[in-house]
Amino acid sequence: MASVRVFLSYAHDSPEHSADVRTLWTLLRERGIDARLDLPAAERRTDWPAWMRRQIDRADFVLVIASPEYRRTADGLAERHERRGVRFEAMELVEELYRDHESGTRKIVPVVLPGRTRDDVPRFLRPYSTTYVEVGELSGVGVERLLRLLTDQPSVVGVELGEPPAFGPRLPVATPVPGTPVPGTPTAAPRRVWVGAGLAAAVAAGAWVYAAVIAPDVDGSKAPGSGVPVVIRFEAPVDGEPLASADRAVGTVTGPPGVRLWAVEETADERFHPRGRCAVKETRWECPAFTPRTPVGGKFEYHVVAVDDAADEALSRVGPRGLLRLPVVTADRFMDDVINAG
Structure with missing residues (x-):
């Protein structure tokens, strides 16, 4: 089975938030998910726009890690000189959704880490009308739901459709024939x-x-x-x-x-x-x-x-x-x- 390639798109809100993202990255890679983020690339000279576009294009899934700064930037509220990387990635993701909304909705997955809420998901990902994945804790147990989604192993599967039951009348019902009086009418004879x-x-x-x-x-x-x-x-x-x-x-x-x-x-x-x-x-x-x-x-x-x-x-x-x-x-x-x- 080929490994699933995943790109983590996130904002550097704080050292604590960045550390949580790195822990998530490690948990995914340890469990067979080819997760990518910017930290290794930052160790060398990198063309960041080309690198970001390449990561998004080649990923099976893009995990958008919800945070106040990611939402503020993606919603267009940050200053022009702030968080250029987040702004660029958000623009590319909007393009994915605009080009093929159904495919983009499957590919782009909002992820809410401990201490965050759906209100930290950027508005273009529609946090109240589409699905997001909540990681309750940064552990193997905590990432199970995310792993099931990435590997297409749902915890709930469909039940095979059976035949509907057939019910007869509780009381016998007579079917009138031509020339036979109908019960309940003024002219009906006793049956x-x-x-x-x-x-x-x-x-x-x-x-x-x-x-x-x-x-x-x-x-x-x-x-x-x-x-x-x-x-x-x-x-x-x-x-x-x-x-x-x-x-x-x-x-x-x-x-x-x-x-x-x-x-x-x-x-x-x-x-x-x-x-x-x-x-x-x-x-x-x-x-x-x-x-x-x-x-x-x-x-x-x-x-x-x-x-x-x-x-x-x-x-x-x-x-x-x-x-x-x-x-x-x-x-x-x-x-x-x-x-x-x-």
């Missing part, structure tokens, strides 16, 4: 709940209603993954009320603890509209509205199905307006068991 004694009456009422198991690898007569038979009983309509007029279906189920049921509507091409997860309490279940969306041969197929984990997740994800193709395993023996149980 019925399926009650009664058997599955055969539901079939006779004009709907294909049956139990199935959605799962790719189990027999239709077993709860997914359990090996325990599931028997789902539908209760018949009151007074011959058509199936499409019921706003929910009710019945009983026997099977393993925790069995999950869904109400789905099958389309002509063997795909499913999820109508909603059924509420199961002990041996009783209640499912959302029967109202059809997709005619199948002049009728519609409404299923109450037991599901495995994968099918439960898939049905939740697509929601009531989606279509889903799932493996459906049914068995004549299972159908016979359900009808006979009814």
